Amino acid sequence: MAHVRTASAKLLMGKDNLPTREQVVEAGERIRGLVVETPLRPLRLGGHAVWLKCESLQTGGSFKLRGASNRLALLNEAERRAGVVAFSSGNHAQGVAIAARRLGIPATIVMPADAPAPKVAGTREQGADIVFYDRVSEDRVAISHALAAERGAVVVPSFDDPHIIVGQGTAGLELLSQCPEPVRRIIVCCGGGGLAAGLALAVPEAEIVVVEPEGWDDMRRSLELGHIVPVPADARPTACDALQTPLVSPLTFGVLQARGATGVSVSEDDVRAAVRFAWHELGLVVEPGGAAALAAALAGKVTLEAGTVVMVTGGNMDPATHAAWVA
Incomplete structure (x- = not known):
């Protein structure tokens, strides 16, 4: 690597x-x-x-691994220790999870409860924690920012970055x-x-x-x-x-x-x-x-x-x- x-x-x-x-x-x-x-x-x-x-x-x-790898590679040591939070129905989730595992960064992914099973499994297999939400009644962005604030983590958006x-x-x-x-x-x-x-x-x-x-x-x-x-x-x-x-x-x-x-x-x-x-x-x-x-x-x-x-x-x-x- x-x-x-x-x-x-x-x-x-x-x-x-x-x-x-x-x-x-x-x-x-x-x-x-x-x-x-x-x-x-x-x-x-x-x-x-x-x-x-x-x-x-x-x-x-x-x-998605391209953007996730670039974003996580730019984290400083303190940010890497605190970890990252991302929100995604699956592909960005897996990209962040793979990049985080390679770089030794804790990752939490906020995913809709109806996300495709292979995407959930692929994200979990990379060692990321998953927090599910209801796509209809809950706000994934708000959930992600609340988790990040609680943990001192960096939010990694799927496109707005x-x-x-x-x-x-x-x-x-x-x-x-x-x-x-x-x-x-x-x-x-x-x-x-x-x-x-x-x-x-x-x-x-x-x-x-x-x-x-x-x-x-x-x-x-x-x-x-x-x-x-x-x-x-x-x-x-x-x-x-x-x-x-x-x-x-x-x-x-x-x-x-x-x-x-x-x-x-x-x-x-x-x-x-x-x-x-x-x-x-x-x-x-x-x-x-x-x-x-x-x-x-x-x-x-x-x-x-x-x-x-x-x-x-x-x-x-x-x-x-x-x-x-x-x-």
Whole structure:
């Protein structure tokens, strides 16, 4: 494992108080050896040659280890002893738990009671403590901050943190080094927008298209309206548990707005079709939230052309549920 530099978590922000590409490059150096290089696979869709970036094959089953490793590597010794608290339905939970175990940092994860069993098990196997909450009636952010205050711990958000954003952006640096042609468009699943914002910083020449489940497409609507709007209170549940973010952050919205990003939404049927396609055509287990960008490409929601990269962001799906979907 690479040597990890410990430092204060202060980050000098760039224009408009937003993180910069240079900070993504620094994060890439910092987490070298703490994440694996995930494959960039060629794929033919609708007569077009595109690329599939398989972050579902990252350690922990999603891109989340990138941001978590970067954030925790920056904790000072006192902060490491006090530990961290994170809130997540699963993928960020596992990323933080893995990074914390490697660095010898105590971790507590606040997870919804209905989180997928494999994500709960994966988080627990890494040695993290889990505190469950009711997704409908309780506030995960308030619970996390209360626990952190009680323990003197550091809260590690899943997307509303510049260190998380630039850490996720290292996936963009990686795909630039892998792709044999210029990257012109990136289609990316979006919950809070940490990965999308990181990619927007890392690959400034590419168009960024965020993809969300229908009803949970607050980033799309926020970008179209020019200001942040929440998910409606009556939004129907979605199988894309990793993308159920009720409100995006000024940081992720600011980066994506500055880059002129656009958004589309996909239906539950679109997502199911993408999960099936990934398994039958590509041999990949992809969870619903991790398949949203592929769903948009398959459903014709985004124009495909040379230099298009589709992000497959997570593969942590309950085996029985996956078997039923792909049968």
